[in-house]
Amino acid sequence: MSTTAGTAPVAGAPTAGSGVWLHGVVVDADPATLTGIAGMDGRPTRVVRAAGLTAVVSAAPLAEYGEEALRRNLEDLAWLERAARTHHTVVDVLSRSGAVVPARLATVHRDDGRVARVLTERRAELVATLARLTDREEWGVKGYVVPGAVPRGAEASVGGGGAGAAYLRRRRAQLTAREEGQRIAADAAAAAHTALAGYAVAARRHAPQDRRLSGAATAMVLNGAYLVDQAAVAGFSALVGALADRHPELRLELTGPWPPYSFVMEPAGEPAHQVREPA
Template identity: 70%
Template sequence: MSSTAEVAPDRRAAVTGVWLHGVVRDVDRVALATVAGMGGVAVRAVSAAGLVAVVSTAPLDEYGEEPLRRNLEDLAWLERAARTHHAVVEALARQGPVVPARLATVHTDDGRVAASLAARRAELSATLARLTGRGEWGVKGYLVPGASVPSVASGAGGGGVGTAYLRRRRAQLTAREEHQQVASAAADAVHVALCEVAVAGRRHAPQDRRLSGVSAPMALNGAYLVDTAALPRFSDLVGSLGTRHPGLRLELTGPWPAYSFVAERPEPAGAGGESR
């Protein structure tokens, strides 16, 4: 998981930094006061160049470059930080389009945040325009055990007990491979069909069972940018594709902030003093 942190020119003078959550066109500042950011403190807004960055004040003894590098190796700390960051981005997404910042983007001060907004005004504005009236939806496809699997040969055919066992075992392995091939082809077909309705689609690597929380293997982990007006059609299509491909159990999730369709996340201005 990547991170970005600026180096303060004078570490002794810098007590707090600024954790960037995301960029929006405008925001309800009263509502922001109810959204908890890093360390449980309410997030706030930094405006520049017709854009608004939503940030948390971040103590540099925890969120500075060196502490961040250590903390990002601490899975418990990382999970807490990711959950807090994502909760802020979700709150912003409920109000309108948002360009999420990558996890652990920390600036030294509000001035650097404003400079970044000004430097990237054109691309950030274009991204926000592209996301307006659209949402990211996920479609996961899980293998259905036993579906579309050829019947396994019995032990008949002579050759003794050992030969019969090997024959059955070979048939089982062949059936499993064919099942996986059928599921892979079905996942490809589902993705292509969904992309015809969505504005854009992207396939991510299938999640490990420990992450998905589902015992069945995942064959499709797709993300789709869908116009709000086209959502009923998209949802109906997911249902019909599930019927058409019984070897896959399709699951529609969302809407999510459009993480999958933001090619470049907001980062600190300037090349010096970044670590990833």
């Protein structure tokens, strides 16, 4: 896989003035479209062009987005959510007009010259990534356990030993059924992911979200991302429906399309920061 469009935040920069926040790299961008998209400072985004590529950027006041300020602000969940949503909005608009290589969250450069240098130095990999993403979309599929779909015959077992022993037997049967339900759902999730990955151009299986993040009543056992040809989206959606019928122990949820966050990699091989979790 290729790389994200940017590098680390500005290092050793003063806290006065403004840096350049990189949102993403495209082949070209319509100025009229960018005029209507607010960047990190609330003003319209703009472009930096070099080496036949276009970087979409916005001003990033160093008092808020400089190295020390970022280190502090990234620990503030409310600030982080606002910044991530602003960044995602720009990337999402770009993705609806064509292929985009999203920049990692909080990629701030000192000036336009540094952004142009990145485009020039990394032109080959950025061009290759844009070609791979052209006419393709990221779709998410999440799978949740459906407890009612798992038989609990063990709960009806009876035996001697009095009320206390009967309670313990029922409790043990409930726990066993719950564990068995989790195992069956996990196996179904693996099978569903294999089928979806076989249909997609590329696939990634992310760690399941905690219920506090997912907001779901039951555990998540599948959190997959799939790069799908735009012409094949209807078939992919139909496959999700077929898999849901085949695996009633899973509740499958299709989300998207999303910018290709899951299919852009850091130079060292680490996944790009996912700016917004598909929901």
